Every structure is written in structure tokens, then in C-alpha cells.
Amino acid sequence: MKISAKIVLDDVKLGDSIAVNGTCLTVTEFDTASSDFSVGLAPETLRKTSLIELVSGSLVNLERALQPSTRMGGHFVQGHVDGTGEIVAMEPEGDSLWVKVKTAPELLKFIVPKGYITVDGTSLTVVKVFDEEECFNFMLVSYTQQKVVIPLKKVGQKVNLEVDIVGKYVERLLQCGVASNIASSLSMVS
The missing domain is CATH 2.40.30.20 (Elongation Factor Tu (Ef-tu); domain 3)
Known part of the structure; x- marks a missing residue:
């Protein structure tokens, strides 16, 4: 998929992640002169997301990956569409x-x-x-x-x-019995 954009291309490198409508995708090509970049779309991405419905000219939300040195002022978003x-x-x-x-x-x-x-x-x-x-x-x-x-x-x-x-981690821990192990350990300490 090829996307026209200007701001997200500042300092872009091949292999960088850019979220497109919340879907974390890898930059496979870019041209800062024409202000566009390309990303690969795997079959699983197309099955799991709404990206398959995009047509030429569709507007999309774009977000660059967060740098660990920047201020975090919102929710933790991974770009991993559920x-x-x-x-x-x-x-x-x-x-x-x-x-x-x-x-x-x-x-x-x-x-x-x-x-x-x-x-x-x-x-x-x-x-x-x-x-x-x-x-x-x-x-x-x-x-x-x-x-x-x-x-x-x-x-x-x-x-x-x-x-x-966080909710997904809690569910996984409960499925693995970690929560009951913690509860048992706590009752043994009391």
C-alpha cells in the first residue's frame, strides 16, 4: 500500500513502524521528495483489520512510533489491532x-x-x-x-x-492459574 504524507516522513527510515488507522505497519519504501511511503500488508493483517476496505484516495489516521525519550501524554497504544x-x-x-x-x-x-x-x-x-x-x-x-x-x-x-x-494480560494470567497461585502464596504468608 502506498500512502501520501508529509509530517510522518520526517526522519523516516526503512523498517520504521507507522500506524495506519491504528495498524502498526513497516515502511518498505519512501520518497521524501514526493511525500509518500509504502508498507507491506500481510494476509493476516488484511483478515484482522479494516484496511482491506481502503480504496485509492481514502483518508487515514497516521501515527509514528513513540520514542522512549518523549513525553507520554495519553494511553498506551501498540498499533496491534485486536x-x-x-x-x-x-x-x-x-x-x-x-x-x-x-x-x-x-x-x-x-x-x-x-x-x-x-x-x-x-x-x-x-x-x-x-x-x-x-x-x-x-x-x-x-x-x-x-x-x-x-x-x-x-x-x-x-x-x-x-x-x-492490561486487560489482556490479566485474562492470560487468570487462564494460566497465576492468580490462584498468588492467592495461595498470600494465604500461606498470613
């Missing part, structure tokens, strides 16, 4: 926009009110989870609406989702 969701409602309220997304129960279990979710690479705060509908919602303030692609999407379109890594 799956997709479908926009089921978009409702304005004042100059803000409510967005409701339906997703699979396997992802919804990691989504909590006031927790974070990454939608097409935009880290957002979840407002409410609707378990019975397999949905969650969030609100975009006016400033964010002007900087991301989500408001340009239509009801019925797919979005890439990345859930909180």
Missing part, C-alpha cells in the same frame, strides 16, 4: 459527536466505561458499554473530529479496534 467493530450510530450533541460501535463479545469483555479503546488508531475514552447489544460508545469533541477520520465514516463501516493491553 479486531474490528462496526459503527452502528453517530449522533451529534452540540459540537460533539456520539459514536456507537458494535464488536464481538471476545473484544467487548475488555472494554470498560472510563477505560480506553483505540478506534482506527485514535485513543479514546469509553463512555458506556451495552453488553446486551454488544456495543460501546464514546464521544468526540470538536477538536478531535477535525483531526481524525472517524467522523468521515458512515454507519455500517468497519473500524479497527485495539483494547487495553
Whole structure:
């Protein structure tokens, strides 16, 4: 896939990671003179994300990888898409926009009110989870609406989702019995 962009190409090198709609991809070619770069798309990436729906001229969110020496002012986003969701409602309220997304129960279990979710690479705060509908919602303030692609999407379109890594680690630890081992150790100490 070839993408036209200017700012993300500052200091770019072959092999760098650039997230495209929240999907961490590897720069395979770039041309700073024409302001474009190319990334490879593996079959698994196309199966797991909404990138397969992009057409020539589609607008996308782009984000360079975080340098460990920079200030961190938000959520921890890896660019590892966990799956997709479908926009089921978009409702304005004042100059803000409510967005409701339906997703699979396997992802919804990691989504909590006031927790974070990454939608097409935009880290957002979840407002409410609707378990019975397999949905969650969030609100975009006016400033964010002007900087991301989500408001340009239509009801019925797919979005890439990345859930909180901490929730996935906790689930994995519980599956491996680590939590019960810790509890047993703590009771032995008491």
C-alpha cells in the first residue's frame, strides 16, 4: 500500500513502524521528495483489520512510533489491532459527536466505561458499554473530529479496534492459574 504524507516522513527510515488507522505497519519504501511511503500488508493483517476496505484516495489516521525519550501524554497504544467493530450510530450533541460501535463479545469483555479503546488508531475514552447489544460508545469533541477520520465514516463501516493491553494480560494470567497461585502464596504468608 502506498500512502501520501508529509509530517510522518520526517526522519523516516526503512523498517520504521507507522500506524495506519491504528495498524502498526513497516515502511518498505519512501520518497521524501514526493511525500509518500509504502508498507507491506500481510494476509493476516488484511483478515484482522479494516484496511482491506481502503480504496485509492481514502483518508487515514497516521501515527509514528513513540520514542522512549518523549513525553507520554495519553494511553498506551501498540498499533496491534485486536479486531474490528462496526459503527452502528453517530449522533451529534452540540459540537460533539456520539459514536456507537458494535464488536464481538471476545473484544467487548475488555472494554470498560472510563477505560480506553483505540478506534482506527485514535485513543479514546469509553463512555458506556451495552453488553446486551454488544456495543460501546464514546464521544468526540470538536477538536478531535477535525483531526481524525472517524467522523468521515458512515454507519455500517468497519473500524479497527485495539483494547487495553492490561486487560489482556490479566485474562492470560487468570487462564494460566497465576492468580490462584498468588492467592495461595498470600494465604500461606498470613
